[in-house]
Amino acid sequence: MKNVVSIRLHGRGKVYYFDPQDIELHTNDAVIVQTSQGIDLGFCTGEISNIDISNFEHELKPVMRKATEEDLEHFAENLKLEAEAFEIAKEKIQEHELNMRLVDVECMFDNQRIIFYFTADGRIDFRDLVKDLASVFCLRIELRQIGVRDEARLIGGLGVCGHELCCCSFLQDFYPVSIKMAKQQNLAMNPAKISGACGRLLCCLQYEHDAYVDAYKRMPKIGQIVQTPLGQGKVATVNLLKETARVFIEIDGDTETKTFKYDELNQGQDKCRSSK
Known part of the structure; x- marks a missing residue:
């Protein structure tokens, strides 16, 4: 058992667990953390809890410290840079006539790199685009192709239930969802009613699937x-x-x-x- 704290980097996307060390943290606290990508800023999504980490695939990264006023000001500047980079990247994509859709831009807190997230139907040769962006920002440029589910997680929104999308709030990983699950739950085969914001089958169809399977057998x-x-x-x-x-x-x-x-x-x- 070990003390861990859940943190959402940049305040959006997936939640990750970190080692709080001896720092007292609470929900919504802004913190500086060490990640595999470098130093970044995130926000605590819950209180410190003591859980079993034996099934974790990777060793927990540490929380370095609570964010200071200077850190938050720098974070706000990075947000402005991300908005600017988004518009510039859209123009560059049009110039290179690339069949890709820009979804989000993330600037690492330490300003070592900028990550551009995009969706596309197939593989994209974006080497020339990377060179153009590197010449504009003079930073390391990364382009990452993501799926429609990850796109919904990054953009956020509300589900048909009226609540925040599961992938933006508590859902850590995406699990396979099949049309068979909808049929076993006697749902109408209407794509508009059984599809989420991403256009794929609702993730929540999987939540009660085991209960329906058990009831179906009995x-x-x-x-x-x-x-x-x-x-x-x-x-x-x-x-x-x-x-x-x-x-x-x-x-x-x-x-x-x-x-x-x-x-x-x-x-x-x-x-x-x-x-x-």
């Missing part, structure tokens, strides 16, 4: 003959979320539909069989 299938407290019936519909089933039952010569919970169907679960 609940009876549509058309299956089941035993209920009111007698034998045929399953009409199944609600996996509520774990209920609507069943056709013959009562006094009339066929009615009744809703039963899974536990009630369990009374005759061993007698359940598929209709033929």
